[in-house]
Amino acid sequence: MEIQLNAVPHADRPLLEILHLKKHYPVTRGLLKRTVGYVKAVDDVSLTIYPGQTLGLVGESGSGKTTLAHSVMRGITPTAGSVIFHDDHLGPVDVASADPAALRHVRRNMQMVFQDPFSSLNPRMTVLDIIAEPLQVNQIAKGKAAQERVAELLQLVGLRPEYMRRFPHAFSGGQRQRIVVARALALNPRLVLLDEPTSALDVSIQAQTLNLLKDLQSRLNLSYLFISHDLGVVEHVSDTVAVMYVGRVVEVAPTRKLYQQPKHPYTEALLSSIPKPDPTRKKRRIAIAGEIPNPANPPPGCHFHPRCPYAQPICAHEAPPLREVTPGQFAACHFSDELNLKGVNDF
Template identity: 60%
Template structure:
């Protein structure tokens, strides 16, 4: 049976729009507008969507780094039981904070350039008074080793490290208080592709080692496909589809999800297809369309979509979609990855050696017979 760690119900975060000399409120930017999802213990829950859809704001509001406008965020604490983070008092938040941490998107601005790496990682433990003296130094050295760095790096400053190494420092800081839930706010979007793979593999190994639960926020569906167990798709402040990774990638029920998947690079270059081009611009969250927010850009839209707001409903197998036509549409999912034969490390070395081998000096390369020396 699923064991929920975090339950989000009707979460809202609206930012006031002020105008005039007296700075009166003339409107609201509905960055998050009624979001529902549940994260089970030990799983990686992906949250995806276009830039500006509200996914990062959702992650920050879940941790109460942003004060919610409405809704509930219930965290299941082992001792305190279910606690609504949005209405928790100071003492409850003090008990909850160590169990909920965040990895920020930018590994350059998220680390204080005036502090050594050791002080950066030690700061959460100093504030919460969990370690002191030699015990604190040993814990910092242990965390650096866990994330793939060396203990002597503790005396250096952030400018001495690459982007991938800085993100590892941010991960070590997030692990300092032995958290249960970590919000990963696009943790690899600022990194090179090869470094992305290393950081993702590190996050997976840490999850298995420390029994972590991730809320993984990203706009890159190929990254989410690799790491997530279940995925929620956001559009204009609302969750429009939820399902397992296989359900969402290979059997989408929402036209917006189909459009996102069509933009993914194809594993087989011979099967090139045109991505689904969405008409029009993304509507403003300060003035969202009536009915289904996606209907101005949806090629399947009907009259009902323009007037009636679709509810997130169960379509079977745990897959949810907020679309009036979800039962009748046959949408195209992502291309399945090709089967790649598994070879041993020794075979890979031999294959690389054969590719790099040169012909003997007395044998002319192919296509150069008869050429003048």
């Protein structure tokens, strides 16, 4: 069954279509490394990203967010499914099966930014060399031309070009993340995959970095896949939000809908746990009963059923498909129509 995710009505055609993507890691045992099962880190995920828009991706630790991003870049090879990048020159390219030349071309258009700006910069390279590296590797610019481009990129991310001869240790966490972003933008990508880009930063620096990312998005018409466990941050930056649970998307909807009237009990539980700025307001937090299941051996039926306060017998043996519950809002729950779930302001 093809799932059409038109979460945000859009005249534009998609930039990226993730279709039935799977990444299963074998679990081996014994001396002979016999395969005894699989960790279904990403299990049949379909999502769409539009030009100039942000798709937020949330879910507890281990739900498969990073694995999904790496599979999109083909940093790891997916087990099944396709990742269609609509390239301006080459047309639609399936990243999951592209030949090396097409892959090299498409990868220029997709860049990834990781959480930790301390480990992602080589301490022995100057900022100039760090940012110029992709230009040189791809034979776009060298020497003076590269230097000029680096100066331009530093300005773009709000850093002084005079800093380019310095080493990463001379910069704060927030400044380092700006250097990482400058390097990611060096080749004029269309899509940037941001994996917890602000989680390692102080709260005040987080806000500045988020504003920078939003500003860059509108100036350069960038698309983002924005991964975070912080639902407050995701609400702030995303046009559409997808919620993952044990390798599967359980809900995807335009941001406002997902936060105001969620259609999956897991989304409701996540929304209930967002910290409230007003300490006098009584927070009725839904305690999500039980632990996140072991992804090598998830519960049958709906993976969430052992923790779900609304579970019925059917949930234990039948996996609910992701279906359109309200226009543009998709949820994988047998009871989305009947349940009256609380939104972010109801807690």
